[in-house]
Amino acid sequence: MDWDKLRIFHAVADAGSLTHAGDALHLSQSAVSRQIRALEDALGTTLFHRHARGLILTEQGELLFEATSTMAKKLDSAAARIRDSEEEVFGQLRVTTTTGFGTLWLAPRLTKLYERYPDLKIDLMLEERVLDLPMREADVAIRMKEPAQADLIRKRLLNIRMRLYATPEYLERAGRPATMADLSAHRLICQNPATPQVSAGAQLAQEVLGYDMASTLTVNNYFGVLQGVLNHIGIGILPDYLTLDFPGIELVLPEVQSVEVPVFLAYPEELRSSRRVTAFRDFVQEEILAYRRQQMDEGAPDQ
Structure with a gap:
């Protein structure tokens, strides 16, 4: 199979247009069209449905595009390894x-x-x-x-663990819990249980929520949880790798922690x-x- 025709086919399938593929390949639209027709003739099948708004792959075209996509990734990988020199990193x-x-x-x-x-x-x-x-x-x-x-x-x-954190300002205003039961008077900030997350964090949140906390704030990532904690909204469940980079937060109930992650x-x-x-x-x-x-x-x- 002609590698050059496959390269042109991949560009057309990726762009969905003969014109756009030609611009990317620095070829005329007619030259691209001829190469696609030649490839279809060689394979004995139609690779594109042609519409006024562009090109749509046929079932056979989808199969070929899947193969050329894999080839393109492997070629990119090989090219990157070749470009890497012993002295330079770029x-x-x-x-x-x-x-x-x-x-x-x-x-x-x-x-x-x-x-x-x-x-x-x-x-x-x-x-x-x-x-x-x-x-x-x-x-x-x-x-x-x-x-x-x-x-x-x-x-x-x-290894990291999920722990409870809050700002001194929040704790001075709302009180420092001495036991897990005291958490019921506080607001918990944690990841939404429905969002993908570290299972250890979800388990710790479930345990804390079992104490019937008066209020909660759920966010879909730890960056949002941290922002809530830094703005004195409540006590947040956060990974302990933040301890050194964010000295403005304080560990709450040090004995409460997740399993190691x-x-x-x-x-x-x-x-x-x-x-x-x-x-x-x-x-x-x-x-x-x-x-x-x-x-x-x-x-x-x-x-």
Whole structure:
């Protein structure tokens, strides 16, 4: 099968238009059209339904587009590995992690990484959905559980727990609870039970809510929970990696905590030799070690 025709087919299927595909490929519309007709003739099938508003893939076209999409991802991966040199770190690095960890811990530290590698182009994808690393939906993942996908290199970074936090201002106004039963007089800020989240946090929230709290504020991520706590709205359930970065919050009922939650960094086996991935992995590990040293120096709760 002609690779050039497949490349042109993929561009047309992706753009949904001969004109737009031609612009991207620097070819005329007629040249693109001829290549598509030649590919259809070679395969003995129709790949597109042609409408006034554009092109729609046929069932056979969908099958071929799925195959060319996989090929394109593998070619991009190979090209990225080839571009990585032994001396330089540059190019795009797609990192996925949860909204909470990405916004509250990782993003504030990326300044140091960019200072070291100014030509990096990081695409930070923050969502609770677990992206498929072997299918190259992302290059590196930091997750709150060990990845189950095969063919991944994984590194356990640290363990965290979910705990109760509030500002001194809120506690002075509403009172400091001495027991779990005292929580019923307070407002709980936590993730909405219906949203994807770390199971340990959901279990702790269920336990606290069992004390019939007078008022609640639910948010769909830990960034929102933290904002509620910092603005003195109530007592929030938050991961304890925030202790050092947000000294304006205070631990409430230190004995109340979730089970340990492991934090893993993972990336596909095929990216083992990637300089970009290695640089990011080493940077995160260095920051974790610095965080632990600071934690010990300041006497923060152990993790």
